[in-house]
Amino acid sequence: RDLLAAHELHIVKVFAPIEAMAAREEARGDRLIGLAQAQAAYLHNNIEYDLSINTSAANPEGCAKQLLAQLP
Numbered sequence: 001r002d003l004l005a006a007h008e009l010h011i012v013k014v015f016a017p018i019e020a021m022a023a024r025e026e027a028r029g030d031r032l033i034g035l036a037q038a039q040a041a042y043l044h045n046n047i048e049y050d051l052s053i054n055t056s057a058a059n060p061e062g063c064a065k066q067l068l069a070q071l072p
Contacts, residue, residue, distance in 0.1 A: 001048075009050075010050045010071060011047065011050050012051045013051065013052040015055065017054075018037055020056035021040070022037060053067055
């Protein structure tokens with residue numbers, strides 16, 4: 001944030017519940033099973049987000065619309 005202070009910056013958390021992430025790992029067939037669970041423990045630690053988008057609540061177009069609607 002400090003390095004980009006001269007710019008309009010929005011940090012967006014793009015996430016899904018761990019259950020949805022685990023199902024996606026299995027469905028895709030090319031993912032390391034359990035990686036989402038392991039990363040969930042630390043991935044978003046100590047990050048201050050301006051916006052959050054839950055990808056399990058909408059399709060990609062719906063998520064994009066949510067993002068655009070939340071931006072100033």
